[in-house]
Amino acid sequence: MRLIRYAFREGWTSLVRSGTSTLFSVTAIALAVAVLAAVLLFTTNVERWLDEWSSSAELSVYLDDGTTSDERGAIEDAIDVSGIAASREYVSKQEALARFRDGFSSLSPLAEGLDGNPFPASVEVRLAPGDGVEAALQALARQLITLPGVVDVQYDRDWLNRLAAGLDVVRRLGFLLGLLMALAATVTVAAVVRLSLYSRRDEIEVMQLVGAPVGYIRGPFVAEGVLQGGLGALAALAVLGAGFALVRSLYGTALAQVLEGLPVGFLPPVYWAYLILGGMVVGAAGGFVAARQAV
Amino acid sequence: MIETRHLSKFYHRGVYALRDLTLTVEKGEFVFITGPSGAGKSTLLRLLLRQELASEGELLVNGQDLATLSRPAIQEYRRGIGFVFQDFKLVPSRTVLQNVSFVPEVLGVPVAAQHRRAFQVLKWVGLQHRIGAFPEELSGGEQQRVAIARALVNDPALLIADEPTGNLDPDLSLEIMNLFREINAGGTTVLVATHDRELIRFVGRRTVHLDQGRIAEVM
Ligand SMILES: Nc1ncnc2c1ncn2[C@@H]1O[C@H](COP(=O)(O)OP(=O)(O)O)[C@@H](O)[C@H]1O
Ligand SMILES: [Mg+2]
Numbered sequence: 001m002r003l004i005r006y007a008f009r010e011g012w013t014s015l016v017r018s019g020t021s022t023l024f025s026v027t028a029i030a031l032a033v034a035v036l037a038a039v040l041l042f043t044t045n046v047e048r049w050l051d052e053w054s055s056s057a058e059l060s061v062y063l064d065d066g067t068t069s070d071e072r073g074a075i076e077d078a079i080d081v082s083g084i085a086a087s088r089e090y091v092s093k094q095e096a097l098a099r100f101r102d103g104f105s106s107l108s109p110l111a112e113g114l115d116g117n118p119f120p121a122s123v124e125v126r127l128a129p130g131d132g133v134e135a136a137l138q139a140l141a142r143q144l145i146t147l148p149g150v151v152d153v154q155y156d157r158d159w160l161n162r163l164a165a166g167l168d169v170v171r172r173l174g175f176l177l178g179l180l181m182a183l184a185a186t187v188t189v190a191a192v193v194r195l196s197l198y199s200r201r202d203e204i205e206v207m208q209l210v211g212a213p214v215g216y217i218r219g220p221f222v223a224e225g226v227l228q229g230g231l232g233a234l235a236a237l238a239v240l241g242a243g244f245a246l247v248r249s250l251y252g253t254a255l256a257q258v259l260e261g262l263p264v265g266f267l268p269p270v271y272w273a274y275l276i277l278g279g280m281v282v283g284a285a286g287g288f289v290a291a292r293q294a295v
Numbered sequence: 296m297i298e299t300r301h302l303s304k305f306y307h308r309g310v311y312a313l314r315d316l317t318l319t320v321e322k323g324e325f326v327f328i329t330g331p332s333g334a335g336k337s338t339l340l341r342l343l344l345r346q347e348l349a350s351e352g353e354l355l356v357n358g359q360d361l362a363t364l365s366r367p368a369i370q371e372y373r374r375g376i377g378f379v380f381q382d383f384k385l386v387p388s389r390t391v392l393q394n395v396s397f398v399p400e401v402l403g404v405p406v407a408a409q410h411r412r413a414f415q416v417l418k419w420v421g422l423q424h425r426i427g428a429f430p431e432e433l434s435g436g437e438q439q440r441v442a443i444a445r446a447l448v449n450d451p452a453l454l455i456a457d458e459p460t461g462n463l464d465p466d467l468s469l470e471i472m473n474l475f476r477e478i479n480a481g482g483t484t485v486l487v488a489t490h491d492r493e494l495i496r497f498v499g500r501r502t503v504h505l506d507q508g509r510i511a512e513v514m
Contacts, residue, residue, distance in 0.1 A: 006400065013388060203386045209344060210449070211373035212401040214366075 003215050004223075011223030011287075014196045021192045022228060025286070028188035029232025029279050030239070032181035037240050037275055039174025041267055046167050049262045050160065059085075059125040059137070059155040065093070067121070067149035075147055079125055082140040086128040093121050120151060127155075134161075182282050185232070189225045189286025197221060197294045204295060218291035222284050229283020233276040241266060296322040296453065296484050297343070301352035303508075304338050312338040314508040315352070320486065322452075325479040327495050328488040330505035336488035339505075340457050343486070344378060345369050356453070374402060377446030377454040377483075381461035383438045385430040385445075391417065392426040395445045402449070416444040420474060436467035443474055454478055456487045460494060472498050 015022055061075060072090070079085050091099070096119035127137070141153045197204065207217045244266050248255070255264070267275075297320040304313040313335040320326050328336045341347045342354055345361050354361045356372070364372055385394050396413035404412070417423055420440040430438055439459060446454055456475070460468035472494055479485045489495065495502055504512040 002403070017388070200386075202384050206384050206386070207401065209346075209373055209376075209378055210398045210401070211370040213370065216401040 003213075003219055006216060007219030007223040008227070010220035011225075011227055014200065014220060014224050015227050017199075018192065018196050018224075021195050025185070025189040025192040025225075025228045025283070026232040026235065028181075028185040029229050029282055030236040032178055032185045032282065033233040033236035033275050033279050034240055035174065035181055036178035036278070037236055037267060037271075039171065039178065040271055040275075041240065041244070043167055043171045043174070044267065044271075045264055046163075048265070049259075050164055050167070052262060053160055059127060059141070059153065061123040061125065061144055061150055062120045062152040062154070063122060064149050064151050065120065071147070071149035072123070075123060075144065075150060078143055078147065079123065079140070082136060084128055084136045084140065086126045088123055088125045091122050091124055093117050093119055096121065182278070185229075185282050186286040186289070189228055189283050190290040192228070193221050193225055193287045193290035194294070196224060197290060201294075208295070214295065217295050218288070221291035221294075222287040225283035225285070225287020225290075226280045227283065228286075229279035229281065230276055232283070233279025236279075237267075237272055237275060296320055296324075296357060297486075298355045299352065300355075302339075302342070302349055302354055303351035304335075304342060304347065305350050311335075311508045313342070313505075316508075316510060317352075318503060318510065320484065322484055323479070323482055325476070325485045325498070325500040326487070327498070327500055327502040328486065328505060329490055329492070329495060329502055330511070331490065333507075334505040335508040336490075336505060337457055338508075340378075340455050340486070340488055343455055344376065345372060374449060375452050377449065377451035379439070379442050379446050379454070379456040379459045381458035383430070383435075383442045383462075385438055385441055387430055389429075390426065391422060391428050391430070391433070391441050394430065394441055395448050398445055398448050412448055413444070416447045417441070419447070420444045435463050436470065439463060439467075439471055440474070443471070443478075447478065451483060453484045453486070456485070458489055459487065460489065460491060465493070468494055469497060 059079075061079075063072065063075075076088065076090075079088055094117070097117050100119060137155060141155060144150050144153050204217060248264075297318070299316050299318045302313060302316040302318075303311055305311045316339070328339060330336055338347075342349055342361070343356070345364060348362055359372070361372070386397075389397065392410070392413055395417060396409040399409040399412055400406075414423065414426065417426055420443055422437060422440055422444065425433065425437065430441065433441065439462075443459075454475070459475075460471050463471065468491065475485050475487060476498065502514045503510060504514065
């Protein structure tokens with residue numbers, strides 16, 4: 001406890017005295033943290049959208065014009081038995097046409113020109129959210145297509161899966177880049193701490209000659225790295241947060257339209273804590289490497 | 296207290312900084328190490344502080360062979376030694392009091408005791424009125440007295456000084472020597488390396504004269 005207090009007090013003095021060189025290491029750590037934070041910001045938001053989308057994902061069962069109500073009943077029974085449907089709704093031919101008109105008003109002259117009603121009736125199934133419904137969904141689709149009265153079965157889960165996989169790749173690449181930058185930041189911190197070790201070599205010699213424990217000699221330099229890391233991470237989060245708020249205030253309404261009400265949020269506080277902690281660990285590593293080489 | 300047996304130190308094979316030194320210093324003694332520049336005075340003191348290891352022979356302090364000390368044992372050993380250098384080696388960013396009190400601080404002495412002890416030794420060297428000053432605000436003689444206070448704060452059994460008056464004018468040098476005499480009178484073994492014959496004559500203690508790493512004369 002005493003050692004920690006001593007180390008941070010001395011580390012802080014040293015940090016303040018190093019001035020410009022400290023700026024380098026703080027910037028290096030800030031860049032690494034900013035990359036990680038940006039990746040996290042992107043992936044957490046897209047993940048939220050994925051959740052939203054998968055909970056609203058639909059299975060459409062298109063019916064033949066001549067489907068009887070018995071046949072429809074059998075189809076609806078099969079859907080209910082499968083257990084993966086949150087709700088289902090029968091959409092008649094007339095409703096399908098009306099929806100088309102509403103959704104594509106610019107195309108409505110096209111619809112006016114049509115002979116009769118080309119839209120099939122369908123049963124729209126809202127799927128229950130959750131993992132592991134894939135197999136059940138495919139089985140259900142295979143079963144439904146064999147039932148009398150069913151013309152086609154469509155479900156839009158594939159693109160969601162592809163998106164999730166793509167997101168995974170982005171996340172991995174982002175973390176890899178962040179890791180590489182963290183490594184570079186460690187090296188930078190080590191170089192900066194080495195400078196401050198050099199400027200305090202008389203003091204270190206005195207410490208060694210009075211028989212100070214190694215922790216007291218190295219501690220201040222590790223603490224200096226930790227402080228650099230914490231400051232860098234804080235700076236990165238502050239800049240990213242400010243940028244986020246700025247984009248939101250400038251383009252908030254336009255963005256909301258593009259995203260059609262999908263939720264957008266900044267990183268949750270737990271992530272801030274992890275990122276700041278990460279910055280401190282990187283700084284500590286740099287400080288320790290430098291101190292260990294010197295003492 | 297200190298015993299060397301055929302002690303030698305070389306940095307390059309065949310070029311001895313210290314050669315075949317056999318010497319005994321009793322507990323409570325005051326001994327000068329003298330000789331021209333390059334004679335090996337500083338080398339002997341560095342060996343005593345265990346900053347370096349002997350190349351040949353043995354160096355024992357209180358019966359302990361310094362070559363066999365582990366890292367924690369070296370720390371423990373050094374805690375019993377005070378040292379003073381020609382260039383003071385004060386920490387510029389610390390006040391006079393902090394320059395002295397950080398020694399007990401890093402050795403785990405409680406805060407109140409750190410300050411009491413530091414103040415005591417600073418008062419003893421006559422600097423109680425300068426405890427808040429920074430080293431650069433002090434004269435050379437005052438800086439060296441701070442360094443002496445720092446050396447004494449742990450109540451060492453052995454005090455080692457390497458050219459402690461090298462940067463001071465003669466009056467101040469005598470003042471510093473008087474401090475050393477008093478320290479010695481309190482029972483501390485004192486070892487001072489200096490090439491200043493005037494000073495040695497003034498103090499009048501046993502003197503080991505080195506030349507090219509060998510003992511040329513003991514007076
Ligand atoms: N680190 C070193 N590397 C090589 N030679 C050294 C080193 N330290 C001292 N010497 C040599 O050892 C000899 C004794 O030096 P030193 O003990 O400093 O003498 P003094 O203190 O009596 O002036 C000198 O010839 C010096 O050049
Ligand atoms: Mg010398």
